[in-house]
Amino acid sequence: MxxxxxxxxxxxxxxxxxxxxxxxxxxxxxxxxxxxxxxxxxxxxxxxxxxxxxxxxxxRVCMADSEAVMSRWKMPPEPGEDPLREIIELARLTFSLLDGPHERTEVILMLERVLAAVREGDAEVLQALRAEELHATRGVAQRLAAARDKNELPATLDPQLFAEAMISFYWGSRLARLINPGADVQGHLEQLMDMLVRSSASPAPA
Structure with a gap:
């Protein structure tokens, strides 16, 4: 043969x-x-x-692209790295996948997985989804905390809350692109990153 x-x-x-x-x-x-x-x-x-x-x-393989990048967020920040720069670079890499050939498929499959678990009360799947999100959020929060501790971000910034906001922004952007393929999600991200960088140069409120 x-x-x-x-x-x-x-x-x-x-x-x-x-x-x-x-x-x-x-x-x-x-x-x-x-x-x-x-x-x-x-x-x-x-x-x-x-x-x-x-x-x-x-x-799972159909949804592998976004999972590979999210795994980068789940890892602790590299010691000695510039945490704010790493946040921005990882955010841009993550959002670049929203232009990928399999993005629409990945979002549809993820939504189906979530909706099916909610409808059927599948506690195991829901717990796994929550664990995935908590793990990713923790990685974002660790980087934000490291940037704050190096005075790259305001001392008043709450890393956990801001990390949760970033994860919500990411999922909202994926849904926005699904509904409107022309949505400028990259431009939205740059506005958010610009705000984050500018906040590092702003004086703390009295």
């Missing part, structure tokens, strides 16, 4: 992934079947399992 090269395997895996994202968006993760994904990809259902062990695994 001729050996299948790595490039062919990678191309097949990508075609399955693209087919899955398309089917999930139109049918929903719960309603979609592996047979439908296989039909969209033009392969037999059994062939999918060589690349993805389950439908849930396929869905």
């Amino acid at each position: 001729p050996k299948v090269d790595d490039a062919h395997l990678a191309a097949r895996r990508q075609s399955i992934l693209e087919a899955a994202c398309k089917v999930f968006c139109t049918r929903g993760i719960r309603s979609a079947t592996m047979a439908e994904v296989a039909a969209e990809a033009g392969i037999s259902p059994g062939a999918i399992y060589r690349y993805f062990p389950s439908k849930d695994d396929l869905a």
Whole structure:
């Protein structure tokens, strides 16, 4: 039997992934079947399992881009780094993904996951979602606290509250882009970052 090269395997895996994202968006993760994904990809259902062990695994990979960047926020800030600069650079990197080819799919799948968990009272999924958000918020708050402690941000800034506001701003921006693909979310981010930088140069209120 001729050996299948790595490039062919990678191309097949990508075609399955693209087919899955398309089917999930139109049918929903719960309603979609592996047979439908296989039909969209033009392969037999059994062939999918060589690349993805389950439908849930396929869905996770469809949302992998944003999760990879969010994992950067979850990590503690690097010692010796300029925390304010790191916040701005990470924020810009995070928002750059909102222009990515899979962004619309990721948001739709995430919304479906959240709504299904809320409707069905799925405590396990809701707890996992809360844990993910708390972990990311903690990473943002740590960087804000480090910037404040280095006098890069006002002493009056509450790192936890501002971090929660930033996470809310991020999710709001993703929804805004879903509703209005022309929304200038990058411009919105730059306004927020400019305000953050300017606050570091402002005198503390008396």
